[in-house]
Amino acid sequence: xxxxxxxxxxxxxxxxxxxxxxxxxxxxxxxxxxxxxxxxxxxxxxxxxxxxxxxxxxxxxxxxxxxxxxxxxxxxxxxxxxxxxxxxxxxxxxxxxxxxxxxxxxxxxxxxxxxxxxxxxxxxxx
Numbered sequence: 001x002x003x004x005x006x007x008x009x010x011x012x013x014x015x016x017x018x019x020x021x022x023x024x025x026x027x028x029x030x031x032x033x034x035x036x037x038x039x040x041x042x043x044x045x046x047x048x049x050x051x052x053x054x055x056x057x058x059x060x061x062x063x064x065x066x067x068x069x070x071x072x073x074x075x076x077x078x079x080x081x082x083x084x085x086x087x088x089x090x091x092x093x094x095x096x097x098x099x100x101x102x103x104x105x106x107x108x109x110x111x112x113x114x115x116x117x118x119x120x121x122x123x124x125x126x
Contacts, residue, residue, distance in 0.1 A: 012056025012102040013040055015109050019100065023113075025050065034083045037076035041100075042084065049095040051081045053117075056102040065101035066114055074118045081120070 017027055025043040032039040041052040053073070055065035069077075077097060085091050099117040103110045 012104075012109075013054050015056075015102050015111065016041060016052070016054045016100040019111050019113070020052070032080065032084060034080045036083060037080035039077060039080050039084065047094060049085075049090065049093055050098050051077060051084075051095065052098045052100055053077055054100045054102065056104065058104055065103060066099045066112070066117070069099050069117065078118075078120050 013030065017030065020027060020041065020043055025045050027041065027043050028049075029042045030040065032042055039051050040054045041050075043050045043052060053069050055068050057065040074097070081095065081097070085093070085095065096116050097118050097120070099114040101112040101114065103112070
């Protein structure tokens with residue numbers, strides 16, 4: 001991936017983290033990587049663990065940012081989330097998957113938080 005794309009993605013993630021903190025979320029970890037996938041942000045909202053995918057765009061030419069979180073990407077995030085839950089003995093804790101779409105126009109970000117964006121696929125067991 002070109003460096004400019006990576007930098008733009010990092011800007012979107014920073015914007016998302018700032019938004020989440022201002023909304024009362026506690027950030028637990030960023031860029032959690034496993035052999036099965038990556039999670040952009042792991043946070044806590046009240047008693048719920050939240051696994052968050054951030055998508056950042058300049059334009060809607062290829063659709064809304066959140067449309068990039070297709071079934072394949074959802075499966076990767078879900079597998080990584082299960083890995084995190086197992087690794088930290090948190091399988092019994094409430095958890096959900098959110099997407100934050102960050103759309104930059106004229107340097108001013110428009111942020112769209114989509115709570116419960118998708119469910120854990122039932123084929124993944126712990």
